[in-house]
Amino acid sequence: MGALSRRSFLGLTGAGLAAASLPAFRMSKGLYSASPGANRLVDLAAGELAARIRNGEISSEEVVQAHLERIEAVNSVLNAVVRLNERALEQARAADRALGAGQLVGALHGVPITVKDSHDVGGMVSTGGTQGRADYVPDASGTAVRRLQAAGAIVIGRTNTPELTLSFDTVNALYGRTWNPYDPILTPGGSSGGAAAIIAASGSPLDLGSDTGGSIRLPSHFCGIAGIKPTSGRVPRTGHIISFDGLHQSLTQIGPMARTVDDLALVLPLIAGPDGVDPHVAPVPLGDPAAVDVSALRIAYHLDNGIVTPTGEIMATVRTAARAMESAAAEVTEAVPPGLLDYAVGTDGLWMGDEGSWARRILEAAGTVELSAEMATGLEGREPISSAELTRLLELRDRFRSEALGFWEQHDVLLCPVNAYPALKPGEWWEMIPAFSYTYLYNELGWPGAVVRCGATASGLPIGVQVLAAPWREDRCLAVARHLEREFGGWRPVEDALIVS
Numbered sequence: 418m419g420a421l422s423r424r425s426f427l428g429l430t431g432a433g434l435a436a437a438s439l440p441a442f443r444m445s446k447g448l449y450s451a452s453p454g455a456n457r458l459v460d461l462a463a464g465e466l467a468a469r470i471r472n473g474e475i476s477s478e479e480v481v482q483a484h485l486e487r488i489e490a491v492n493s494v495l496n497a498v499v500r501l502n503e504r505a506l507e508q509a510r511a512a513d514r515a516l517g518a519g520q521l522v523g524a525l526h527g528v529p530i531t532v533k534d535s536h537d538v539g540g541m542v543s544t545g546g547t548q549g550r551a552d553y554v555p556d557a558s559g560t561a562v563r564r565l566q567a568a569g570a571i572v573i574g575r576t577n578t579p580e581l582t583l584s585f586d587t588v589n590a591l592y593g594r595t596w597n598p599y600d601p602i603l604t605p606g607g608s609s610g611g612a613a614a615i616i617a618a619s620g621s622p623l624d625l626g627s628d629t630g631g632s633i634r635l636p637s638h639f640c641g642i643a644g645i646k647p648t649s650g651r652v653p654r655t656g657h658i659i660s661f662d663g664l665h666q667s668l669t670q671i672g673p674m675a676r677t678v679d680d681l682a683l684v685l686p687l688i689a690g691p692d693g694v695d696p697h698v699a700p701v702p703l704g705d706p707a708a709v710d711v712s713a714l715r716i717a718y719h720l721d722n723g724i725v726t727p728t729g730e731i732m733a734t735v736r737t738a739a740r741a742m743e744s745a746a747a748e749v750t751e752a753v754p755p756g757l758l759d760y761a762v763g764t765d766g767l768w769m770g771d772e773g774s775w776a777r778r779i780l781e782a783a784g785t786v787e788l789s790a791e792m793a794t795g796l797e798g799r800e801p802i803s804s805a806e807l808t809r810l811l812e813l814r815d816r817f818r819s820e821a822l823g824f825w826e827q828h829d830v831l832l833c834p835v836n837a838y839p840a841l842k843p844g845e846w847w848e849m850i851p852a853f854s855y856t857y858l859y860n861e862l863g864w865p866g867a868v869v870r871c872g873a874t875a876s877g878l879p880i881g882v883q884v885l886a887a888p889w890r891e892d893r894c895l896a897v898a899r900h901l902e903r904e905f906g907g908w909r910p911v912e913d914a915l916i917v918s
Contacts, residue, residue, distance in 0.1 A: 457483070457619065458480055459620065462622060462679060463622040466528050467525055467569075470526060477510075477526075477527025477571070480527065481509040484529045484622075487618070490917050491620055494601050494917070497610075499592040500534070501574045522567070525623075525684075528569065528622065529573040530622070530624060531573060531612065532575055533609050534576060535578045536562050537656035540556075541575065543555055546580040547580045547589070547780060547783050548590060548785045548786065549784030550783045550785075557656070559654075560694065561653065561657075563656075565625065568687050574621070576612040579608050584607045584791055584795075585630070585853060586610065586844070598617045598916045600876075601915060601916060604840060604841055604845075608627070609644075610636045612624035616674055617911055624675075625688075626674045628671075628672060629670075630853065631835075631836075634835050634856050638839075638870075640879060642675065643675055643676060644674040644675070644681070644867065645673065646866050647891055648670075649668075649863030652690075655694045658779065661696065667697070668860040671688065677907060678867070678869055678907070682707075689703050706895035708892070712747060714747055714829040715747055715750075717832070718752075719751055722834075723757060723758045725854065727838070728837065728839070730880060734880045734882060735832060741900075745900055746830075754824045756820050763810075764814060767802075767811075770801065772801045817861070825886075829890075829893055834855050837849070865886055866885045866894065869898040870908055
């Protein structure tokens with residue numbers, strides 16, 4: 418696979434960066450239990466928390482406090498949450514008062530969430546992992562964040578991301594490196610690695626990620642949670658560090674990350690739809706996964722995409738998931754979308770064909786002078802392609818997208834690996850770019866893709882299965898992911914001995 422450049426995506430994981438220290442939130446430990454699964458509030462799904470708050474069984478203040486305590490307990494090891502909202506408890510009390518007065522704000526009333534640091538959150542430092550925004554405080558939240566806040570969610574903290582989100586690892590010069598809760602010498606993946614790590618470790622029930630080449634799906638796989646990259650054009654990118662403009666805008670999508678598929682189905686309708694700013698978002702109705710007849714679906718699956726062969730444990734997990742669908746769906750057949758290998762090799766120069774000028778403009782706009790080691794390495798030595806080559810590659814991309822659409826004439830859902838490997842050591846991914854073709858090629862196609870945990874390695878690392886569907890059919894992704902979650906159990910609590918110092 419020498420034709421696939423090591424520089425297909427930005428970033429080289431750095432070693433020796435000191436973990437950022439997060440100001441401690443010192444509170445009583447009455448709601449914290451040392452053993453996972455012991456009826457802790459922090460292990461409950463966002464939807465269940467919302468229901469219990471609405472019903473008066475628990476208060477928002479209790480729930481927010483429990484999650485702040487949990488972050489305090491695990492974050493010294495994980496370095497997943499890089500900043501806390503000092504007004505979180507105050508906002509929770511306000512939510513409780515409003516509910517007591519009969520004012521239900523929305524579906525997430527009083528529920529704590531974290532938000533990846535690539536999204537603007539009004540009144541909170543929003544860095545995008547880059548030095549120039551170290552003290553940047555936006556006046557308003559980005560569209561997706563604002564919609565969650567309008568539904569009643571309380572942003573309790575920001576989660577770590579690599580610089581501009583452009584890495585399959587999570588490390589930057591501002592906050593250091595984030596670690597995997599299932600084995601804290603491994604990466605949680607990137608770029609939504611802080612989000613995945615803190616969700617898996619029960620520090621947050623929900624986070625808002627972003628995905629340009631796999632940045633929601635890869636960390637969900639590495640950390641054993643659920644996540645979805647919506648269809649290109651489903652959710653506005655307004656207020657995200659990589660926005661809606663430019664040659665590669667179609668690659669980046671905003672989506673929820675949680676411990677359950679039900680939470681993904683709860684949140685996606687809240688953030689989807691035009692905002693009058695992002696010009697690429699279409700007013701396409703979002704289907705309800707509960708209305709999908711799984712028994713009528715034609716399921717395709719593959720264990721190997723022809724670019725790189727996954728580990729035996731990953732292939733066995735996908736095979737087992739496919740077999741589980743045989744008794745539930747109309748048919749299950751082995752198939753690979755056409756053109757993957759040809760496209761992966763043929764368009765390698767498109768990503769940074771302008772010498773990385775598009776990324777440099779974002780850095781310049783942020784006021785960044787000092788690049789992270791990963792960004793500097795990713796940008797150095799970039800060679801431009803000609804305008805003729807650029808237009809040729811764009812034509813090739815569109816032909817690939819058109820050819821691949823034909824796949825959905827014979828199939829309704831596709832199951833496949835998320836990556837060729839489980840969680841890696843920091844820096845290992847840089848030599849394994851073809852392994853990430855299981856996600857980034859579907860960004861090129863714009864197809865929606867969900868991830869749900871369906872197994873584990875012999876050493877206990879999570880293994881996710883990717884569930885893809887035709888454009889605008891997130892409902893099918895979520896319906897099948899929900900079925901697999903019920904079959905295989907989905908997220909499993911982390912052993913606290915690994916992450917509580």
